[in-house]
Amino acid sequence: MSHQIKILLIDDEEDVLEFLQYVLEKESFIVKIAKNGKDGLKKAETFEPDLILLDRMMPEMDGAEACKAFRSNPKYDATKIVFLTARDEESMQIEGFELGADDYIAKPIKSKLLVSKIKSIMRRSPKMANQVNIVSYKHIAVDKDRYLVLNGNDEIVLPRKEFELLSLLISKPDHVFRREDILDQIWGKEVFVGDRTIDVHIRKLREKIGDNYFSTVKGIGYKFVAF
Amino acid sequence: MSHQIKILLIDDEEDVLEFLQYVLEKESFIVKIAKNGKDGLKKAETFEPDLILLDRMMPEMDGAEACKAFRSNPKYDATKIVFLTARDEESMQIEGFELGADDYIAKPIKSKLLVSKIKSIMRRSPKMANQVNIVSYKHIAVDKDRYLVLNGNDEIVLPRKEFELLSLLISKPDHVFRREDILDQIWGKEVFVGDRTIDVHIRKLREKIGDNYFSTVKGIGYKFVAF
DNA sequence: TAATTTATTGTTAAATTATTGATAAATAAA
DNA sequence: TTTATTTATCAATAATTTAACAATAAATTA
Numbered sequence: 001m002s003h004q005i006k007i008l009l010i011d012d013e014e015d016v017l018e019f020l021q022y023v024l025e026k027e028s029f030i031v032k033i034a035k036n037g038k039d040g041l042k043k044a045e046t047f048e049p050d051l052i053l054l055d056r057m058m059p060e061m062d063g064a065e066a067c068k069a070f071r072s073n074p075k076y077d078a079t080k081i082v083f084l085t086a087r088d089e090e091s092m093q094i095e096g097f098e099l100g101a102d103d104y105i106a107k108p109i110k111s112k113l114l115v116s117k118i119k120s121i122m123r124r125s126p127k128m129a130n131q132v133n134i135v136s137y138k139h140i141a142v143d144k145d146r147y148l149v150l151n152g153n154d155e156i157v158l159p160r161k162e163f164e165l166l167s168l169l170i171s172k173p174d175h176v177f178r179r180e181d182i183l184d185q186i187w188g189k190e191v192f193v194g195d196r197t198i199d200v201h202i203r204k205l206r207e208k209i210g211d212n213y214f215s216t217v218k219g220i221g222y223k224f225v226a227f
Numbered sequence: 228m229s230h231q232i233k234i235l236l237i238d239d240e241e242d243v244l245e246f247l248q249y250v251l252e253k254e255s256f257i258v259k260i261a262k263n264g265k266d267g268l269k270k271a272e273t274f275e276p277d278l279i280l281l282d283r284m285m286p287e288m289d290g291a292e293a294c295k296a297f298r299s300n301p302k303y304d305a306t307k308i309v310f311l312t313a314r315d316e317e318s319m320q321i322e323g324f325e326l327g328a329d330d331y332i333a334k335p336i337k338s339k340l341l342v343s344k345i346k347s348i349m350r351r352s353p354k355m356a357n358q359v360n361i362v363s364y365k366h367i368a369v370d371k372d373r374y375l376v377l378n379g380n381d382e383i384v385l386p387r388k389e390f391e392l393l394s395l396l397i398s399k400p401d402h403v404f405r406r407e408d409i410l411d412q413i414w415g416k417e418v419f420v421g422d423r424t425i426d427v428h429i430r431k432l433r434e435k436i437g438d439n440y441f442s443t444v445k446g447i448g449y450k451f452v453a454f
Numbered sequence: 455t456a457a458t459t460t461a462t463t464g465t466t467a468a469a470t471t472a473t474t475g476a477t478a479a480a481t482a483a484a
Numbered sequence: 485t486t487t488a489t490t491t492a493t494c495a496a497t498a499a500t501t502t503a504a505c506a507a508t509a510a511a512t513t514a
Contacts, residue, residue, distance in 0.1 A: 004289075120453070123400070123453045123454070124400065124401060124453060145399075145401075145402050145403065146401050146402065146403060146450075147403045147444050147447055159445065159446065159498080159499055159500080160445070160446035160447060160499080160500095161499075161500070162499095193500090193501065193502090194501065194502055194503085195462090195463090195502095196463085196464085196465095196501080196502070196503080197500080197501060197502080199462095199463060199464065199465085200464090200465085200466095200500080200501075200502090201500085202463095202464090203464070203465070203466095216462095216463070216464090218461090218462060218463070218508090218509060218510075219461085219462070219509095219510085386487080386488055386489080387488080387489095388488080388489070389488095420489090420490065420491085421490065421491055421492080422473090422474090422491095423474085423475090423476095423490085423491070423492080423493095424489080424490060424491080426473095426474060426475065426476090427475095427476090427477095427489085427490075427491090428489090429474095429475095430475070430476070430477095443473095443474070443475090445472090445473060445474070445497090445498065445499070446472080446473070446498095446499075
């Protein structure tokens with residue numbers, strides 16, 4: 001690998017490509033662009049990128065398909081794949097991490113953040129590539145390796161109980177977890193805590209992640225809302 | 228040693244070359260210089276150096292590429308390769324050791340240190356190329372063969388437990404290792420030690436390596452921070 | 455249906471508990 | 485012995501729980 005990082009940029013929008021290329025080249029990354037998944041796959045063949053920035057929504061061959069294609073080729077085992085996603089892409093059924101992506105960057109993209117995020121991603125050890133332990137729904141991702149929650153482009157650190165509670169709820173979006181089940185799973189069957197304990201933790205999550213991700217089902221429990 | 232040690236110096240900066248050549252020749256090494264990787268490869272052909280001092284950042288063919296080229300040629304199996312690296316080279320993704328380097332020297336280079344380091348490297352047994360047993364991240368390298376930790380140009384000797392703990396944590400930068408996993412991996416599943424044991428070792432590492440490389444994730448464990 | 459009661463959850467701050475940091479002393483190993 | 489490792493203690497800090505009361509929704513009653 002040359003010391004300069006090679007980035008393959010795959011997006012169908014001319015102006016996005018142009019903007020990103022400009023930003024990245026100014027940081028002295030080596031950049032190559034492609035206008036769709038198919039094109040990207042072909043160009044990667046000879047370019048051998050260290051990092052692939054991949055738009056989710058594209059004609060011809062979209063981001064998910066392209067990602068799957070890359071990930072099924074051992075040649076790209078050491079290549080990081082980062083999705084560019086719009087916050088509200090409805091159709092994002094299968095999440096990026098499950099397709100083998102290493103991270104994502106939410107649009108609209110701020111150049112400074114993009115650069116710092118790319119650097120941080122490239123710093124991550126190449127050994128554990130594709131061995132991610134992430135539960136995610138839409139732009140909320142719970143990274144159990146790094147004990148971090150990603151909300152869009154923000155990294156949030158949560159105390160243990162809150163982290164576990166979020167992990168549990170997000171593992172089945174829209175599923176209502178009964179209070180007793182939550183207690184069993186997170187506190188354990190032998191531990192007895194007061195009535196308001198769960199509520200307080202939910203409150204903190206609402207505070208830190210966002211109010212409307214967590215909905216109360218009165219008399220039953222809570223769920224993580226699948227928008 | 229029976230013959231004089233031959234050193235090939237590869238760096239693109241005129242003044243660095245000049246300075247290093249002066250310093251090394253005064254120590255009666257035989258020195259040849261090259262201004263980039265390609266040039267170095269050609270000159271090595273006839274010069275047959277015992278040691279190659281290789282700058283990471285160069286135009287034409289950079290240090291990493293040059294190192295790979297040397298290492299893929301059995302002719303240089305017995306040749307030591309030492310990187311010259313700036314401390315803050317962001318993009319140093321694959322560490323030198325993984326490319327088959329034997330050591331590195333951090334810039335700015337002090338002549339006295341350079342000389343003593345070269346001598347010490349040349350004293351080392353001519354081990355098989357690419358048989359390194361080093362875990363490294365940035366300028367921290369854990370050399371399991373020599374039981375040494377390199378922090379920039381400092382060689383730090385650690386007692387066994389501290390050494391193993393550091394090895395473990397640095398093997399996956401940013402991954403949070405849970406206390407129980409650390410105990411399992413370093414102390415073994417059957418060994419039971421008190422609650423404060425890990426902490427004390429972490430404290431020593433913070434003392435010896437640096438405070439901010441190790442971060443605590445309360446309730447979970449510790450991680451080596453990927454800057 | 456509207457008013458009232460009741461059950462459940464939300465909110466907050468304070469109290470409690472758990473976890474870690476720091477240090478020194480004790481034990482084990484070299 | 486010296487050095488490494490573990491334990492013990494206590495301080496510092498952060499996480500968690502509780503307690504008190506407000507707000508709200510559901511159920512009941514008028």
